[in-house]
Amino acid sequence: MKIFVKNGLIIDPDLGLEAVGNLYIADEKVACIQTAAGNFGVLPSWSKEGSIGEDVTVIDATDKWVVPGLIDLHVHFRDPGFEYKEDIFTGCAAAAKGGFTTVCCMPNTKPVIDNAEIVKYIDEKTKRANGVNVLSIGSITKDQKGERLADIREMSQTTTRSTGIMGKGICAISEDGRSVMNAGLMLQGILEGKANGLMVFSHTEDDSLAGTSIGEELIVARDIMLAKEAAYPIHLCHISTKGSLEIIRKAKDDGIRVTAETGPHYFVLDKSNVGDEGNKKMNPPLRTKEDVEEVKRALQDGTLDAIATDHAPHSSGEKDCGYRKALNGVVGLETSFAMSYTALVRGGILTPSELIDKMSCKPAEILGADRGSIAVNKAADIAIIDVDKEYEIKAEDFVSKGKNSPFLGMKVYGKILYTLVEGKIVYAAE
Template identity: 40%
Template structure:
């Protein structure tokens, strides 16, 4: 099958745009140029002078299946990813049952194989049932196809357990991906500890809850030589210790989520579950540190932490609502509108953080527009402004405070291995 995507614009290394066509054949990018008029194609798509990028890569999503299919399914979650321009997503293992054995892991992979419309890499847990001190069979899970190891949703509480897990991951040449949260410092907190938590009379979460465990883990990562990746960094202290560790030669990478780059706790208008996320929205100094961390390379990439929940369970107070915000369908639009349109980031930087770098740091052969590479491609409309409309979401989850926000950068088309998996016109 030969496919032509014509009249699009791509971003060059000097942040300039140039008009070009893409020739796709047999699931790969076969050509990038300006004139394929002498060739015959099986199908053609007009990009209408809009932006063509490599398919976005999200190393942190929750697809909720098996166990929580009222929140999300692999099919719906992958459709949501495609609607947001993502062609590769990496799914967390806080499922029911937890895929902590090869047999249970294979059951999840079978659903992915059957239902996913984008590429889904599945994480395996670090410990059995996520909260135990018993390590999983890393070697067996790696052979079964595990992307990396994480207990996302809870931090590994015991340093000895984390040390042993890192040591084994290093031996298996696998990344250890950490949700960092010292539960002894939680004190029942549900939002960032500060003036807003006091105003709403809600228990606060210390910044040290996150940063202290990162500091612990960085020492262990240096000791073991593991590739240690920090999930959803949210505090200025976390940025500082990661920056110092990188300067010391520790193999650490890190991600930040769009909501932590855009929102702070002072934006929270009321005690409502749509504003409850883990880690919580922090202060203005934290947000600025995250932005600076991206710009100076301390933070490597942007990941959504797409975490859908049922409407009723999120439509209540902080004390009763679960943590989480959806993000697959809004991430690119929010980042483009709030940072590229305002001149804080360049378009080239955003593509780097949302496609190139996440693939690069985990060794995935996606994330670039390169001849011979997989034909995973997104086309975005950078000109038309629309409002985020949760009624149009492909995800089962609508739990986001961004509904109604004006944005540009809607996804027009998404291709996975050269096949059209999302078309806004449909």
């Protein structure tokens, strides 16, 4: 498929590029980037004036952003076992509508993603979805019971879509949904990950102190110490407190290889916003206004490397029951870019390039995946976005089965117009 994207603001932090230009796509890859300063790559023969034929799809991106496809390090597609909440097909549809071309699925499914059979099941189902890259995250322990390690090597050596993107059958290991509370076993998990080239994505919460700031901060500190002992990097999920950020900042200053993510709800909302709304119950919970300001500062100074959604769909009955009874979790794939752009770029916290770095380039780097850039000869994973488009977030507009967004009724800027995966249009706004 040949695609000509014309007159867009092309933003690629990896290339140091932020310029109006044209993008030419052929054979699933970026063929050429053309700007006033010159060309990256060679203009294809069909690009010449008057030669663009009917076999070329033309997208007018005037006054729109053209960026590397977004990458989400942290989603729950609920498949297998909880397909009434979400499945691979609806999850991929939500991802594409949100501008995401690659997502990483956490293992707390039923059965748990702890063996090659479940990894293959997800991969086979992904082949029948819309084309979004779905990478499985394997469980650290068998059945997430925290008693013995899962067969991490077996999962790593399974041939999947992930293998073609990052050379391993799964993209990481995690116990997300809970922490591995036995520190010795967690260290074994980090070391087994190291042996197989897989990073641990740490669910940063002490189960006995669930929901408290100290519960998050204890596991952040512990897992950083374990990563230092193992001499191998670790990634920390859904960071939400000032104390955690102070620990991470100190660890980075000391040269410990640690990366960390947060989600839009932790830099947009605080606990004063909760009321009795089940849609504002998540794990970790919303924090104080001071924590929110510290999360924004940490995004700005690089303490936080990435923005992830922790997309966690639930049925209406599981959320429309008041805060106390509601299950933890909120959806985020279809709102993440708009919330982040509105709060961080329009809010003066990040530049456009810095935002794309945290939503695409840096996640790719953390994974070790050959994505997150629209350089010539790279896979044409691309999002085209109208950042001037204002709209209200409404549950009825979601394609995810989950409607449990904490942002319903909010007005935001940033509408995804097109999402391309390997040069194929997998989403086009109506």
